Amino acid sequence: MKLYVTPGSPYARMARMVVLEKKLEKRVEVIFAKTRSADSPYYRINPSGRVPYLVLDDGTGLEESALICDYLDRLDGKPVLHSSGETLQARRLEGLARSLLDGLAVWLRELYRPENERSPGVIQHEIERARRLLGAWEQEIGHAVMRGALNMPQLTLACALGMEARNPDFRWRPQHPKLAAWFEPLAARASFIATAPPRVPPSP
Secondary structure, X not given: OEEEEXXXXXXXXXXXXXXXXXXXXXXXXXXXXXXXXXOOOHHHHOOOOOOXXXXXXXXXXXXXXXXXXXXXXHOOOOOOOOOOOOOHHHHHHHHHHHHHHHHHHHHHHHHHOOHHHOOHHHHHHHXXXXXXXXXHHHHHOOOHHHOOOOOHHHHHHHHHHHHHHOOOOOOOOOOOHXXXXXXXHHHOOHHHHHOOOOOOOOOO
16 A cells, blocks of 8 residues: 655644554555645646545545544554544544644645735634634543543644644643643654654744
8 A cells, every 4th residue: 555645744644653553564655745736746646636645455545634544543453543432522532633733734834825925814813723722622631532542532632733843833832731741752652753744943
């Protein structure tokens, strides 16, 4: 199988982490795709140009990080990140983590635009969304789902918080000590370190 990714995508990072956590390196080839380029050959593989994108052995393509992570986790018939008795609480918290991730991705995409094309309104909206969600997570992080063995709610939240490496203005740690303490062991996992995105220097 072939997993197409980009170095900085948090969505691709989730899939890459699942590959490592499930020890699928011999079954899944990770390929860095060229995106946001009009003539990229990747578009002939995946017309949407999005990552991650998983091409199965029979040529079928899977798009959307949640689907790909679920597929890879269940590939050996022994899912560890998706519990067979997955609860509403686990799905709720994964959705809450995904909301943070999605908003941060929108904020970051605005920053990638030339300065004269950025929308201050969109950026401020996402800053406020992140502020509210981080406040919610400071309360939720003690939930049993967010403790113990790694699961998809934890992995999703870790990838969201890890976007601090790409966005120097995303300074979430000082006001969220419980969340920061929770994040440290996740950030020390080999799979998290191996999939670290290129770090952007802090703003002056």
